[in-house]
Amino acid sequence: MRFLLVEDSDDLAASVASRLAMDGHGVDRAATLAEAREFLESAPYDLILLDISMPDGDGRDFLARERGARRETPVIMMTASASVGDRVSTLDQGADDYITKPFDFAELQARCRAVLRRHAGAADSRRHYAGFIFDALSATITVGDELRELRARELRLLEILLSRPGQTFSKPHLIDRLFSFDEEVSDNAIEVYVGRLRRKLDGSGARLETLRGVGYRLIPE
DSSP, X not given: OEEEEEOSOHHHHHHHHHHHHHTTOEEEXXXXXXXXXXXXXXXXXXXXXXXXXXXXXEHHHXXXXXXXXXXXXXXXXXXXXXXXXXXXXHHHTTOSEEEESSOOHHHHHHHHHHHHHHHHXXXXXXXXXXXXXXXXXXXXXXXXXXXEEOOHHHHHHHHHHHHSTTOOBOHHHHHHHHSOTTSOOOTTHHHHHHHHHHHHTTTSSEEEEEETTTEEEEEEO
């Protein structure tokens, strides 16, 4: 997934971005709310991690404007306040979740997964499709009795393809979803991950199809 991290602390932003990148997410970091608006105008995001106290304004006002414009990208607010009132008002303004600083990275990762599942309408982390079971939480697929582990970007690629089975995703779209602006992406990067994922799906009832010059799609055999 592609995340927008809106955080003015360089150290915290670097730590969060590094941890999320290890999970295979593309992460763009905005150090101000103005930068966040520029990022949102230039690319779609699957999740926004938004600090409340920013140097050029209040993250809650930023959130209210986003929701007022009917933009529904999930938002997790990051706050140093443990006040129940602050948390309640943040959720009432349209935040999907919140996390209090300082936080454990494992908790942040779990909250990200939970928000993304809710946004996709999924009750748990498992998805059954065309003869295999995909578990995003354990980063595995099960084909028959065989459990196969997925690397981080194989996992994220499968999540994207499974979000709309049968739909064709272009290479530029997949690059935008899997990598951040700061990452250098080789010309054949998507082909490499598609090839790896295709091998992991071998023996299931699913086919990862390449449509030359168009893109990729996941379909039943």
